[in-house]
Amino acid sequence: MVVVGKDTQGKTTYTFTVTKTIESWIVPAGVKEVRIKAAGGNAKGGKGAVIEGDFTLVPGESLKVLVGENGKLATARLPSPGAGGTFVIRGTQTPLIVAGGGGGNNGYGSNVKSNAKLIPGTGSGIGGKRTSPDGSTCGDGGGGLIGNGTGYTTTEQAKSFINGGAGGGTNVGGGITGAFGGGGSSNPAGSGGGGGYNGGDGGAYADSGGVNVYGSGGSSYNAGTKTTAVLSDELGSGIVVITALNAAPTIVLSTPNNVTLYENDTFKIDGSALDSDIGDIVNVYFRINGGTTRAIATGISSGAILPYNEQLTFKGGLLYKGATAVTGTLTEGTAHRLEVWSEDNKGGKSTVAERTFYVVPNRAPSLTIDPFESLSDLINVDKVTFSGDSFDLDGNDVVVRYRINTGINTEIHNGPPGRWSFDFPLSKLKDGENTIVIEVTDPYDFKFSKTIKLNKTANLTPLEHSVQRYTIVPPSGSAQGVLLWIQRDADQEVLAEISMTTGTEQEQFVPLEFMNSGPTGESVEDYYRYKADAPAEHIALKISWTGDKPITMISGALLQ
Structure with a gap:
């Protein structure tokens, strides 16, 4: 079971301990650059390896983690079994990092030959061998990445990673089972090899030359960068610690919840983002009702907050950024959803902050x-x-x-x-x-x-009689008479009247004297004259005629 925590720098850690199973771990969203530290199990004879390296992972991908356990301790000076190796594997059998487990001793204390190897060594995931074909005089080899360790029988073989990683079974003549992680089992006359990338060989009391042979530690593997490899100084079992080097940014959304927008209201989306990884490029995004993702702000992290502020306008049932609609039609009475989050350029993503809002669209008059x-x-x-x-x-x-x-x-x-x-x-x-x-x-x-x-629809009725009145203003202030010419239709009858007063008495119209008449084009022109007894200041003409045709032209002259 993985335990999520924080290291002294505040970076997120994912810690795996011995569970005697191969665990699957899904790389969390926002976790891309990591440091993996893997420690193999320790045995009575040799120390496990501690291997560390930096890796680039893909959020959402699955890794397999096997944590090797310590080798069991034998009583008195009996040989001890091998410890388990620790594995972090991508896919089925592509190793990212493997820390070898220590080999068992032959009852005479530790031996550097039993320590786990800090390099892969010869072979590609092979199992360890037995130093003697006689099960009564040697222990079993440890399991590797792919190959099982060699046992006196197949049932007691220490299993490879791809075969489940179980420790070796009880050897012929007794002994102690190997540790989980491919540890080889011991025999009363020989120690077990450690599990690892390549399994360690089993040991014997005496080889063909009569020399005690310790169980070998398993080898290690590191596909990362910035690598380190040391032997364990811990007495505990193996462990895997994955540290997210890229801290996911965080988001603060200040927009209040459950606001109601009316026509032309401003919907303010504001707050701040924070990325503790200085130099990361940080972007803040929003979307509404699961629609198009839109950027609000971008910046390079300095360790300080990155403020953001987006102003949207609600009009006509839609939200606008300037003149651009950023939503479809928003209906009244529906809970609409705003989502805001931040991402960095290393795959880190904050939690998604959510707000609910409502709208009351304007209705036309x-x-x-x-x-x-x-x-x-x-x-x-x-x-x-x-x-x-x-x-x-x-x-x-x-x-x-x-x-x-x-x-x-x-x-x-x-x-x-x-x-x-x-x-x-x-x-x-x-x-x-x-x-x-x-x-x-x-x-x-x-x-x-x-x-x-x-x-x-026009409804024009011919006129039987028409009257037109004119006022004459003498240029010199007064006049004593008028000469008048009227052009008319030949069928019309015209009466010309004049009133000449000083302005103090009521108008009195009298007929002008008709002098003569003669044709002019298609019309007839009549000539009139009138002379008063004394000059007058106010002169008015009144022209009356029959029929529905207009008078063609009126002209005249004043007499002094």
């Missing part, structure tokens, strides 16, 4: 138009009136405008929703169909409009 009845018998100076009511469910002020055909918008109401009305002269409508658009807008530019179609 609306309006109604009072019923409008058809009108007749109007002339262009008469006015047409429209009225109605405006509404806004969010209580916003509104602006109501109208537009006739392609004309400009004219404002008719600005303030709280309610009654509105406007009128315009009939002359603003063209003959035929007219379009009147009435539009209501709220402060957030939400709009609603209605369109009215009006038909203006």
